[in-house]
Amino acid sequence: MNLLRLLICWLLLCAAAHAGTLTQAELARRFPAPLVVGEKSADIPAWPLFKQNGTVTELVGYAFESADLAPVPGFAGVPPNLLVVIDPKGTFLDVAVLSQHEPVFLEGLGEAPLREFLQQYRGRSLGQGITVGGGKGSLDGVSKATASVRIINQSVLSAALKVARAKLGFAQGRDPGRIGRIRMDVFAPLSLQEMLDAGLVRHVRVRRGDVERMFAGSSGAGLDAEALAQPDDVFIDLWVAWASVPAVGRNLLAPRTWTRLQGRLEPGDHALLVLTAGPHTLTGADFVRGSVPRGIVLRQDRLPVEMRDLDLEPRLADGVHLPADEMLLLRVIAQAGLDPACALDFALPVTRSKGIVYPERITREVAFSYRLPEAYYIAPERAAPAWQASWKARRVELIVLGVALSLLAAALWQQRRLVAHARRFAWLRRAWLLFTIGFIGYAAQAQLSIVNLTGIVQALRAGRGLDYLLFDPLTVALWAFVLVSLFIWGRGTFCGWLCPFGALQEFAGLAGQALRLPQVAVRRVLDARLKRVKYGVLAAILLAAVWAPAQADRLVELEPFKTAITLNFVRAWPFVVYAAGLLLVAMVVNKAFCRYLCPLGAALALLGRVRLLDWIPRRAECGTPCQTCRHRCGYNAIVPSGKVDYEECFQCMECVVIHASDEQCAPRILERKRSRTIPIVPAPDTIDRRA
Template sequence: MSRLWVVWLIAFLHGLASDAQAGVMTRASLQQRLPAPLVVGERDAQLPVWPIFRQDATATALAGYVFESIDFAAIPGFSGTPFNLLVALDPKGGFLDVQVLSQHEPVFLEGLGEAPLIRFAGQYQGLSLRQNIKIGSNANRGEERGSANVYIDGVAKATASVRILNQSLLSAALHVARARLGFAPGRDPALVARLRRDTYAPMHWDALLKAGLIRHARITLGTVEKAFEGSGVEQPMAGAAGETFCDLYVAYLNAPPVGRNLLSDAGWQHLLGRIDDGDHALLVIASGPYTFVGDKFVRGAVPDRLTLKQGELPLELRDLDLDDPLALPASLRGADAKVFRVIGPAGLDPAQTLDFSLRVTRDKVMVYPERISRSFALPYTLPASQLTPPDTDSKGWHGVWRSRAWELAVLTGALALLAVVLARPRWIVATPTRLARFRTGYLVFTLGFIGWFAQGQLSIVNLTALIQSARAGRDLAFFLHDPMTVALWAFVAATLVVWGRGTFCGWLCPFGAMQELVGQAARRAGIQRFKLHRALDAKLKGVKYAVLAAIIGLAVVSPTWTDRAVEIEPFKTAITLNFVRSWPFVAWALGLLLMNAVLYKGFCRYLCPLGAGLGLLGRMRLLRWIPRRSECGTPCQTCRHRCEYQAIQPGGAIVYEECFQCLDCVAIHDSPERCAPLIALRRDRVITIRPLPASIRSDA
């Protein structure tokens, strides 16, 4: 029956799938948010963006575009609902402004409040899509603000949430930049190979040619004439077919072996000062009767005879207007030599072949003149030794996993140890002292490392986010921004099938560990716990399933009410925010901990919606792994009376949905000193049978 319930729930959520949310801003509301002299224009007919103009006396210049991130990158946050950001970009891809329009992140709703999130978003102002924006140390702000790599401050306790905001913002902005600002379609400037800075070696011209750092193509008169055959514009040129029409050379000038050998030291520094980090300086030299510099070419312009493509991507070459002398061989002195720049946002990848083409155009004289062109290719591939491969997408989840590799390694080791202990518990349960010490030590690790340090507290919020994302038809990749949560859920999913709910609730829940440690301290202080009557205990254990059903229902219909309902969990207050929160939430968390001192893990057993969900999923458990004897329950009740969770029925059966896998009953089962059936079997123990006292016999 439980499996049918799970299947029905999945089908129900799938059937609720619908389109993602769209933006809500109007031209009037945008104008209110943008300061004068900025003026919002009419919404673009093809794209949900608004142009913004700057009024300057009688002139009106395009200042950029403004848009909502949710229209382009509806990446869910940890509530399952995407951030919606108001983003203003200037024509060069710089951020004029970033504002938070809406968000449902649990940590920013009540815990930290929205102020840290607003401050975080404000850091983007003045940065650019030309830069690789990373979350981390803010040390290279100020003078280094114009560099290709820039770091902005994160938000403590909300690392995963701000990374999702970062990805949402940059994905949406790149979409608009590609569509309206001429950025390369389908390419992210942060994900292309980079030129190495440590490859310089003294080399002369011929050595550069031999190394492939300079590429050469010789186009002859005969080659040109053959290309125009049958076009109607055959114009035989003076000279033999084998004579040179154009000698063409191309090179990556900002590759250190090229630039530092062809330029003087001052010229090299001048070149680096003229281009931004990530831009490409390409040297083109031509000699012969025909060159790439036409009669109408002006300095600083785009050449009309020379084109560059990479695959199907056309790239703009613009003259850098450099006059620094080049160390060229005698045969090329006096040749046309120009340095062209390709900006970083254009998406050029130096690891891929650059296809240069020299275009030759002739006029076909007719009533209506026609121009016919032919192109002569010169492919250029920079040697791999000059390149650094691109990093994995630092804007996405890959970089997050790399940055937390050591934490994941520690967690993996701890989970492996726990799996071995639970699968082979005999050594741990051999003595009560050994089990108590191991369990207490592991709970301290769970609270300190998994909870407070690594922020790995699993929560019902994870399930509501899954539901809301499924309902809106969104990708679930946002979970990958929190590697600790993903790793823990993977382990919990596997152990649910093997052992049931107890692995997480008994060993890996930081708030559960906190409760147990508080309970141990209370017992040392002499505070006595009490147990509820079995019937009342059974009824109260059903409450958490009602709480779970209510939260799931709200997740389907109302993100706002879901945000409020999940506060029944004290996890955010006690673990994520370390009790630094408004007093009602702190009082709730402390009240649950104090209740635990006299009623063992009352929240976990009676109220926790996550525990209820795991209990339902744990019904798919494959093993009844806790050993039982025929005497268990009839007549022996030792384990049942010792079970703090009241998860053993009078008949001796284990209620696995309520078992926290503490191993106490396993230790009793294996102990010749504590297990009554084993005690009865001991041959060296003699139980003396004495007759009843006379007074009792007479009463009978």
């Protein structure tokens, strides 16, 4: 115990481990000449990468750390940190590991499979809707690490989308792969008035007096003499239409202009037609064709979306007459993620100057919106949470687990029927333990672990959510059942029936008995002391998870579950020797690891104190004088008084079998003997003679 106190004090003094962040110098080392690393952006933690091409400096892309932008916790509660590089079109140039704490990639599998997985991002676009293991076009997962790579995929995409939204004009708050789509098959001849009535063309008229009122109360008020003298005169007449929609473009534009427009747009691009009349223009005298007009701004979800002139001279269709002084066809690239299902928010900046030497510039905006009617686009599918893909992919395994757990709960609830025949119960239990090892352990990879708890501790400590747990549906389902069972039966349901490594130990014990190895019965005093060790191990791991996460990663290796179950003993030899050694010990000492070292068992024992039922039947004779169950209990979970210590009970139900047996339970045997006793009654003639 003194050693335990010293360990706890040392952990309390340790500082929490923080992942380092990249510096500009480190990035320069990773991206040498001819690339140049620019200064980190002020608005978002990303570094621009440039390349000198003759006399022109070209933007190659942006480099950033996923943990800075999307700290999605992994299964150790710590977010993976990845170096991500995307080009100006939103295509991945590289994704590399900076740090990660995923248990399956720390040892055993190692980082090599993770690095191979990350190589699949190269050349893929953010607009593709990248998924893991979803069929054709998706990323290939990693065996035994499906949930981890799904979390990593979410980290990469979430971080990259944030940079793309801030720097490349991608849609704010949405995956560009999940937006509305223009219906190219919908067309009907429409007149200009019919398009105006349907909302396909938006007309806005602003008078000079309207503009003057916008500047009221500011230093820009009263600077336009014409607005004061003639407030009802038109300042600007403006028409906006979604020209790449066939029902708009084919009716509004001349056939030749429509054909040329189609040839200039790439898949997913959009074109907007803007026509204006009046003294205010959108381009100005210094406007260059092919550039971005400064006189009109488009926003969606409060984020500016770039509109660039297509350098086409649009001509209107015959019969369409608009008094336009300027006409522009503006292109919005597909990567911008413009969503036809959402409103387009336009603004016309109007600037006035006051003063001569250093004039003060005052700007106000004429704002209006344009929404495409529903008949002309296909609404996007509602974006499902990323973890739902894991549940769909493993629905068969979830059904199998759900049916199995239901059968187990029903059997344990009907314990009298379950143990009615001792031999049949023994074989049923062994069959279930084989299912636990084969399906729950190796097939479903649903071995519960102390790592599940340390991950929650570290996530809560860092103020992160617990959504990452949903990426492993079978573990979530099993934990849900175990937590409910704690209220009914206590710790034993998991430790005795649902723990794959515990089942391996139980079979190791049976093998030891079959080989006639000497079975070590630990003296009760020593046994009681050794049982306290697992609580010290639990305390050390949880304290490390809070104060020294790097040490927690090492301490959780006291649990052999990852070696024996998750990685199937395919691991570095010290870990294999440790796990195999525990099984060898279990051949002579009944489930020694579970009883003395298991931190998860200690946690469940503490949580099991909320148990509502004393479900193991007892008699008045139990303990006084009968000690049969106590001596037969391989876990020393029955005290001399006959009371069951549920915190150390593994629900093997041997004592329940004894309690129900006429051949093993001493009080029942005594009752049977008494029922068979023939009372001595004097013969009638003897009574007569006495009389």
